[in-house]
Amino acid sequence: MNLKKLKTWGITLLLFLVVTAFVSYRRNRPSFDFFELIEYELDDITLMIYYLEFHMFTTTRVTVDCFINGFYDDKVVVTGEELAKHRDLLGQLANIELIPSNNRNWVDARIYYIFEHEKHGEIFSFLSFQSIEDAMINNQRVETNRVFYEVAIAFLPERAANRVQSRIDYFWPVCD
Numbered sequence: 001m002n003l004k005k006l007k008t009w010g011i012t013l014l015l016f017l018v019v020t021a022f023v024s025y026r027r028n029r030p031s032f033d034f035f036e037l038i039e040y041e042l043d044d045i046t047l048m049i050y051y052l053e054f055h056m057f058t059t060t061r062v063t064v065d066c067f068i069n070g071f072y073d074d075k076v077v078v079t080g081e082e083l084a085k086h087r088d089l090l091g092q093l094a095n096i097e098l099i100p101s102n103n104r105n106w107v108d109a110r111i112y113y114i115f116e117h118e119k120h121g122e123i124f125s126f127l128s129f130q131s132i133e134d135a136m137i138n139n140q141r142v143e144t145n146r147v148f149y150e151v152a153i154a155f156l157p158e159r160a161a162n163r164v165q166s167r168i169d170y171f172w173p174v175c176d
Helices: 002-028 034-040 064-068 080-084 087-094 146-155 158-171
Strands: 045-051 074-078 109-117 121-129 134-137 140-143
Touching: 045 080, 045 146, 064 109, 080 087, 087 146, 109 146, 121 146, 146 158
Parallel strands: none
Antiparallel strands: 045 074, 045 109, 109 121, 121 134, 134 140
């Protein structure tokens, strides 16, 4: 009788762990709705980009709240019509395989952008640090990728775009 109870509890625990892992995977997968939305519903999406110069010295760490409260050099709001012109770039962003990062550098943000859908709210966010070794996608620390920055470059004012471009070219040189 005790063996039956033990098996029942074991199977129940295993089932619970499998369901929890599946739900966690679905919740943490950043682009499961993003790709479909950028494919069909760009009119309902807004992109907001905050940019702070990489070389700017600050006495405190720059966080998302700092950007939202007005601490930035540039803020750009992009509507669906302008986003539609960059559908291929957005498709590249949606298809990037995210690799978790174990880097524990403190957050000193320089670029923050967020895609928001009219009905669904926030659907994708990117936060870049002064050291561009890693970044945060949807509040998860991941290894960074050039495409994350290329999205910002496409919409930033020319001066800011050139500075970001030179920074990523330094870290990821393009070899011909």
